[in-house]
Amino acid sequence: MVREIDVLPDFTPRVLEFAKIPAFQYRGTLKDELKAGTLKPQDALDMLEWMLSVRAFEEMIISLRMQAFEPLRKMNFQYRGPTHLCIGQEAASVGAEFPLTPDDYITSTHRGHGDGIAKGYLAIVRRGDRQVQEWLATPDALKLTGEKLRRAAKDEHIYRTIAELFGKNDGYCRGRGGSMHIADFTVGHLGANAIVGGSVAIATGAGYSARYLRNGKVCVCFAGDGAYANGVVLESLNMAAMSQFTNELAEKPFGVPTIYVIVNNQYGMTGQQVGEVSGVDYLARRAAGFHPEAMHAEVVNGMDVLAVRESMARAIGLAREGKGPVLRELICYRYQGHSLSDPRTEYRTKEEEAAWKAVDSIQNLRKQVLDCGVATEKQLEELSKVVDERHASAAIRAAKAADPPAEEVTRYVFTDSFSREVPEQFRKVKTHAAPPKAERKDGMITFKEAIREALVEEMLRDSRVILYGEDVADYGGAFKATKGMVEAFGRDRVFNTSISEAAIIGTGVGAAMTGLRPVVELMYSDFECMAGDQLYNQAAKWHYMSGGRNMVPLVVRTSTGAGKGYGGQHSQALESHSCHTPGLLVVYPSTPYDAKGLLKTAIRDDNPVMYVESQELYNMKGKVPQEEYLVPFGKAAVRREGKDVTIVAWGCLAQLMEKAADTLEKEHGIKAELIDPRTLVPLDLETIVASVRKTGRCVVASQACRTGSYTGEVASQVQEAAFGYLDAPVERIGSADAISPQSEVLERAFLPSAGSLVQAALRACYRKK
Ligand SMILES: Cc1ncc(C[n+]2csc(CCOP(=O)(O)OP(=O)(O)O)c2C)c(N)n1
Numbered sequence: 206m207v208r209e210i211d212v213l214p215d216f217t218p219r220v221l222e223f224a225k226i227p228a229f230q231y232r233g234t235l236k237d238e239l240k241a242g243t244l245k246p247q248d249a250l251d252m253l254e255w256m257l258s259v260r261a262f263e264e265m266i267i268s269l270r271m272q273a274f275e276p277l278r279k280m281n282f283q284y285r286g287p288t289h290l291c292i293g294q295e296a297a298s299v300g301a302e303f304p305l306t307p308d309d310y311i312t313s314t315h316r317g318h319g320d321g322i323a324k325g326y327l328a329i330v331r332r333g334d335r336q337v338q339e340w341l342a343t344p345d346a347l348k349l350t351g352e353k354l355r356r357a358a359k360d361e362h363i364y365r366t367i368a369e370l371f372g373k374n375d376g377y378c379r380g381r382g383g384s385m386h387i388a389d390f391t392v393g394h395l396g397a398n399a400i401v402g403g404s405v406a407i408a409t410g411a412g413y414s415a416r417y418l419r420n421g422k423v424c425v426c427f428a429g430d431g432a433y434a435n436g437v438v439l440e441s442l443n444m445a446a447m448s449q450f451t452n453e454l455a456e457k458p459f460g461v462p463t464i465y466v467i468v469n470n471q472y473g474m475t476g477q478q479v480g481e482v483s484g485v486d487y488l489a490r491r492a493a494g495f496h497p498e499a500m501h502a503e504v505v506n507g508m509d510v511l512a513v514r515e516s517m518a519r520a521i522g523l524a525r526e527g528k529g530p531v532l533r534e535l536i537c538y539r540y541q542g543h544s545l546s547d548p549r550t551e552y553r554t555k556e557e558e559a560a561w562k563a564v565d566s567i568q569n570l571r572k573q574v575l576d577c578g579v580a581t582e583k584q585l586e587e588l589s590k591v592v593d594e595r596h597a598s599a600a601i602r603a604a605k606a607a608d609p610p611a612e613e614v615t616r617y618v619f620t621d622s623f624s625r626e627v628p629e630q631f632r633k634v635k636t637h638a639a640p641p642k643a644e645r646k647d648g649m650i651t652f653k654e655a656i657r658e659a660l661v662e663e664m665l666r667d668s669r670v671i672l673y674g675e676d677v678a679d680y681g682g683a684f685k686a687t688k689g690m691v692e693a694f695g696r697d698r699v700f701n702t703s704i705s706e707a708a709i710i711g712t713g714v715g716a717a718m719t720g721l722r723p724v725v726e727l728m729y730s731d732f733e734c735m736a737g738d739q740l741y742n743q744a745a746k747w748h749y750m751s752g753g754r755n756m757v758p759l760v761v762r763t764s765t766g767a768g769k770g771y772g773g774q775h776s777q778a779l780e781s782h783s784c785h786t787p788g789l790l791v792v793y794p795s796t797p798y799d800a801k802g803l804l805k806t807a808i809r810d811d812n813p814v815m816y817v818e819s820q821e822l823y824n825m826k827g828k829v830p831q832e833e834y835l836v837p838f839g840k841a842a843v844r845r846e847g848k849d850v851t852i853v854a855w856g857c858l859a860q861l862m863e864k865a866a867d868t869l870e871k872e873h874g875i876k877a878e879l880i881d882p883r884t885l886v887p888l889d890l891e892t893i894v895a896s897v898r899k900t901g902r903c904v905v906a907s908q909a910c911r912t913g914s915y916t917g918e919v920a921s922q923v924q925e926a927a928f929g930y931l932d933a934p935v936e937r938i939g940s941a942d943a944i945s946p947q948s949e950v951l952e953r954a955f956l957p958s959a960g961s962l963v964q965a966a967l968r969a970c971y972r973k974k
Contacts, residue, residue, distance in 0.1 A: 410715020
């Protein structure tokens with residue numbers, strides 16, 4: 206099939222125009238909104254309460270840091286952790302979220318207390334009693350209803366938030382996340398993020414899942430002005446705006462329902478947006494570069510909660526109708542410095558600060574609430590008192606609460622859960638053509654065909670499995686592993702992306718967090734360096750940082766190649782990076798049988814998996830059952846039994862070790878026992894150690910450069926576990942500590958070979974302790 210969008214030469218003279226971006230158009234007041242019925246008096250009070258709560262929360266942190274928070278003074282409580290406060294930005298958090306439903310998603314930032322507080326309040330106020338009782342989950346929750354229930358839930362919400370900041374077990378993330386990674390997945394809060402821009406790809410992925418599942422949800426993505434110069438952010442905007450989601454390529458055209466909210470508080474850490482570190486007056490202009498309608502962008506007075514709410518209500522409406530993505534720039538001001546260690550004096554004046562405080566969002570709404578007679582001065586004083594008392598008692602409770610048990614430090618790095626059963630609603634799968642099928646000869650197919658067979662089987666089994674990456678659709682991937690998949694499963698489930706490795710992984714994380722089981726492709730493992738944050742800080746860490754409250758069932762397929770003269774940036778074996786990152790499972794098959802069985806297991810596992818494919822093996826043939834089977838993780842294969850030396854190798858080196866073993870036996874009479882771990886994380890140390898106890902000698906081999914290679918870890922663990930049994934030090938084989946060169950002669954010298962494995966085995970066998 207040829208994709209039917211022709212690209213023909215057309216050089217007609219023209220001038221490109223950009224969509225206009227309205228700025229500061231809102232002229233409404235609370236009086237107008239009440240009169241028009243667009244807001245009810247209670248809405249105004251809710252907004253005010255949430256904003257007051259955000260500010261009081263942040264002021265509490267200032268006092269805590271100064272040891273001046275009265276309720277905890279006597280306890281001599283020390284607050285540790287970040288102090289990235291959002292005072293001055295309350296209208297952005299509250300106004301932007303007010304039009305959401307409790308099940309919609311948000312992603313937030315290192316300065317995200319306000320976003321999280323608002324999302325919790327929103328859920329408590331808008332959900333029915335039953336859901337709030339379930340969320341509250343306290344012993345007397347079922348006895349409470351209505352306003353009493355809501356009060357208790359608000360108290361609990363602030364308690365869980367403070368407890369998280371204090372690192373307590375009762376915190377939203379069981380003390381694993383803290384201020385900069387706080388999340389509550391039960392209300393669609395997909396996490397604050399300490400990496401500037403880090404959550405923007407996740408928000409895009411949440412939009413992908415909402416689009417694919419058509420569940421009516423949207424995602425509001427908060428990020429600062431500083432973030433809008435970050436690569437992954439710009440990649441994400443592009444990946445949200447790809448035409449294929451809305452044009453004739455789409456099965457059911459629907460734009461990605463993510464609303465990008467730039468919280469422009471004028472400064473990055475201290476770098477000034479306008480006039481210093483960007484070349485534009487408003488960052489909303491960025492949207493014009495990605496979308497013909499500039500993502501319906503608007504610039505809004507972020508100090509006016511009514512203006513923010515009104516603009517966001519339209520943005521959210523557009524997103525729900527499939528007209529996303531949408532962008533809003535909220536112009537506001539951060540009253541404090543970047544953190545409490547920043548005195549602000551070097552980069553801004555007192556006059557500037559005073560000018561912004563003069564348009565303070567809380568004072569503004571408070572005054573309108575009074576002027577409209579929504580509440581009296583006394584009632585508002587009472588409201589402030591309720592909020593302050595809520596924070597004080599939550600803080601006292603949190604300070605006294607239990608810490609997470611120290612012995613549980615590694616709990617939640619991985620989840621044990623696994624997709625054993627596909628939920629009913631995902632079992633029905635539509636195909637557009639017969640899925641690609643490998644021709645078997647004597648039961649044999651190639652490694653590449655085995656990968657494709659696993660993908661086909663899993664995509665037929667579970668409609669949550671989707672597949673995307675660079676050139677994976679019509680072309681079938683750089684190595685043709687996915688050829689025929691788009692024809693069979695359609696472009697909703699199999700699609701090309703832009704060349705945006707960070708956003709490919711990051712959207713995968715977001716989609717995985719929100720109900721899909723994406724398989725994404727990184728064409729060459731060298732390119733994982735482009736996606737380092739999304740792999741190592743996002744995919745790997747979210748299960749742990751959420752205290753085990755969410756999972757990231759993402760598979761990253763990546764290929765590793767060498768020996769073809771591709772040079773230094775297309776020939777690296779980088780599995781050691783992933784093995785060094787707690788939270789990632791690392792799978793490295795070496796036979797067609799394992800390629801299929803391990804990939805199927807990877808897709809069903811609820812952890813993020815790096816699935817590494819050796820390019821050298823793609824055309825290797827082997828017996829692969831046509832029927833369903835899984836190869837479990839953490840179970841090494843003993844490829845050959847022997848008594849003299851144990852050789853452990855993975856990927857294409859596991860094939861080389863067979864050759865080496867033949868030579869060792871034929872030419873030296875040495876019988877090597879060959880172990881292919883199949884998965885590096887988890888590592889089946891037991892099988893390796895049992896073999897070493899028998900042979901007393903061990904060689905560990907990978908194609909990775911020797912220094913810092915995971916071979917060192919395996920060798921070290923073998924030495925720790927079997928020191929008394931070893932007759933010689935464990936030998937390690939890898940590529941030279943050099944850069945993969947173009948020259949054939951040099952590349953041969955660079956890469957490990959069957960010969961180098963033989964040499965290592967001989968050294969191990971003839972060396973004395
Ligand atoms: C990728 C990355 N680079 C640098 C930092 C250090 N840092 C933390 S916050 C910050 C400024 C972020 O500016 P902006 O996105 O505008 O958010 P704001 O702090 O103004 O809310 C910087 C540079 C980081 N956390 N992550």
